[in-house]
Amino acid sequence: MPRELRLEAVGRRYGVRGPWVFRDVHLNPAPATLTRVEGPNGTGKSTLLRLLARIDAPTEGKVTGAPRTAYVPERFPVALPFTALGYLTHLGAVHGLSRTAAERAAGDWLDRFGATAHAHTSMSRLSKGSSQKVAVAQALLAEPELLILDEAWTGLDDDARAELERAVAERTAAGSAVVFVDHDPRRLAGRADAEYTVRDGTLHRRTVAEPTAAPEGPHMTIEVHGPTAPLPPEALRLATATEETADRTHRLTVPASHSDVLLRALLTARPPWHVVSVRRDGSRHR
Template identity: 55%
Template sequence: MELTAVGKRYGRGGRWILRGVHLAVGPGELVRIAGANGSGKSTLLRLAAGIERPSTGRVARPGPVAYVPERFPPALPFDAASYLLRVGRVHGLSAEAARRRAGWWLERFGIADRAGTPLSRLSKGTCQKVAVAQALIAEPRVLLLDEAWTGLDPQARAVLDEAAAERAARGGAVLFVDHDPTRLAGRTGAVYRVGADGGLRAVEQEARPEGGPVMEIEVDVPDGSPLPERLPGAPERAALGGTAVRLAVSRAHSDALLRSLLVGRPAVRVLAVRRREGER
């Protein structure tokens, strides 16, 4: 997905909300958009989703896009399961596949028992789980999350964290906004900030945690393909014999790195996971 010289204002004489925005999010990238309240973060995601048109510039999307808004409209004439089924069908899934995936996501978010409940009768938190599920059901090429964690309980937030990381690991482009500055820390490949002038600038990532133990993960890539350029924790890499690679990463990021390797591409075989020699 790419935004080129994108600007947005409302009305011919209105203030520029965004101006001169350039942003490219490639397959497998997990990117955070930061900025002050009212700076234009949500506007940027709506432009990326195609919900709004830019006043200037161009937005190019590589394929299907799924979007989770900050506020999900519950006054839709469906129950949770039938709504997800219809969304799946819109995305081109067969009825059987859409039904299966809807049930899987309802189960994963712990709301399978409310599958037949009308959306208008669900709590705000449960509605938000349905909103997230509708975006994930079709495994989109581009996933846009606008404060999607708001209203979710801690367990559901963890599920969404994993789902976002999994989508990126499987080649999706993920762009998200969240008020928690630690959201997906260690998994995010890049961070951009919307400034007061409406421009978008890259910001330095948080430093890798120091002082903790370093874990070494050795993997074999049977087909010899290179591992993704961006991996959780920005691990150090060392080629071993044949198609094996050793990755060294802070223990704080080792679980996220393993998950990314196991669900992503290329397929890998884990040979060893151990604490680096000399580490306490």
């Protein structure tokens, strides 16, 4: 079975005579892409994500492909008989990691999301925000080929939200497909490779460019000099602005939360690009 997931003429309803949530949905999240799904409440966005995650089955149509998939649900179960670290270590082992590797990865993700202090806290005693950090960490542990996020930023503090945006950029840079729903139109604004709206009982792809809000927060300006080849596609996707300032020299502007991923894309390109300077808030580093 091919690993790339594909929905073909999919429909879903609950009960033999129940109303259709949606019908005739076609969706193929390609590797190394970010897909946004929008729509009013009650239109079936979460149902669509559950079908993508293969934890629900369509009433009609076909779902093919078997990528390694991770899913952050809108509501994460917290009444689990584990500590935060124990739960993540257990899931890492389920995904095929050795216990040592699973525990190390679990600790790393807790640290990235600022939850190390809660590593040995029972899941049932975690706050909503800390529980959400564990929910996100469990999805990133096994480096999924398809990452599905249903309002995953809800409940996170600002630092953790920025870290999740950084993790999303890392996954697409590594070749994963990411599909997300979020109520905030500024979330990853301008970053999606494809945007869809669930309405009128089906899925509509946006075909007309629509203005989006610029990402908030600090930005960095990166100047690079490189080969005659074009800038790497991942660098172009992450940058909010690019300018060729001289022959083979470019200036790129990127949200600070994504700058490390963009730099990695430039430095690991074949042939690699030379980073001339990195600036943030008026400072310069060489």
